[in-house]
Amino acid sequence: MLDTIYLNGAYLSRNAATLHVSDLSILRGYGVFDYFRYRSGRPRFVSDHAARFRRSAEGLHLPLDYTDAELQQIVEELIHRNGGGDGGIRFVLTGGYAEDGYTPRDPNFLALPYAFSQPAEFYYEKGCTVLLHRYERQLPRIKSIDYIEGIRIQPALKRVGAQYPLYVDRDGHVRESDRSNFMIVREGKLIAPVEDILLGITRHHLLKLAAEMGISIEERKVTTSELLAADEAIICSSVKGAMPITQIVSGSTFSNRAFGSPGPFTLQLMEAWKAYE
């Protein structure tokens, strides 16, 4: 099941999908990726994801030798060969096999299918817990493969019962989660950070949807104190869709905050998102 993957022009069995250890992703963490869902055999927002993937590749000076139409065709073929239905696809473009161990050349391109998975229903009903964590992603507009901090702090999240981090920059602005964006609701307005974050595709469509629903939107910096004083808070990504944040846990530097239960704006957005999707 989901046994077919794509690597540099060939459809292979997943077991055969290997890279030589001289690849710059392995030696130097150098690569970009993107990830999107497919439902009933149809990829979701694939042109948005392909465009972002291309921008990420350009940001790391990695040539992506596939047109949008070719990417689209690989996606369709992969979904078809893996039996359609629901799932996810990850594009990966690495620095390639570097002769000197440092200079990128001939990137390796991968497209990998994944089984459909989603956070437990519990977190949509009761909301999730986030941990405020001082960190700034490097090259925040680029979806690089650098998840060192996000992975490194997983044990710290578990210790306090949090599912996700919220990264706080050194000026006290809350930027994003490790694999998600976030927004708050305050005085009837939906407020979403926009500077120095990864511009999420789900974030984009959620804001568009909210605007269509007549919700007023502000895209600007959000301070930690604003988050802690917010009426509601939402975390969003391709995998999560829109999910309520109902607990904010902090290290020593911040105060905790519990929202009780998901608020009306969040519930309205979640409903609308299901229909929109």
Add this chain to the structure above:
Amino acid sequence: MLDTIYLNGAYLSRNAATLHVSDLSILRGYGVFDYFRYRSGRPRFVSDHAARFRRSAEGLHLPLDYTDAELQQIVEELIHRNGGGDGGIRFVLTGGYAEDGYTPRDPNFLALPYAFSQPAEFYYEKGCTVLLHRYERQLPRIKSIDYIEGIRIQPALKRVGAQYPLYVDRDGHVRESDRSNFMIVREGKLIAPVEDILLGITRHHLLKLAAEMGISIEERKVTTSELLAADEAIICSSVKGAMPITQIVSGSTFSNRAFGSPGPFTLQLMEAWKAYE
């Protein structure tokens, strides 16, 4: 030549040295490494490098299931199987094959031999050119595989004729290069940054050597203006040894500076380093 590598308990031909694409280095840039030289079949400072490798692994919560004696034995066997002589060895420990694409498990351990290489003699005689670049390595004490910024700015270095970057933090302190440490000479003192840098093995031994030579040493922050006003500047690493910096190029934010030729302290240290090695 140098055809034998080590992967998870087995000595393999280099061509056969592959990782499955589900490895967390490929998907999430998650891994640590170390690199050291061997000369005439003898590894240089291997216990220092093994100790740092272990600390890096601990920093990313990656279990390293090899004792120091086992690492040492792998190194000796690798050098022996590859015909001795001069070269380099890289240890790599990755996040392993993650079932969920995010949670590390059973790290993959690699030891890879490399042909001996060294910067051209020219740069030791005339000195190298560095480019000041605003950047702070994440987790600076850990030798992770994250070299995204160092690799990404290679074209920018080439454009201004620089061989290496010097990373300047947001407070204007010059910390380190991408794969090297640096120090300055001022009023007869050797001044080396120590906070928020990778603690280089060559840096450590160079400072020890300088102390034995009666040179007075300060380990502390170095500002950009101090660097620009320094009498001499040195870049150092396992691959480079000690190399004079004779040109400092900047973006718009800093001033340029040329030192003319390598200074007396640098030449003395380079001589002593050759003998010490």
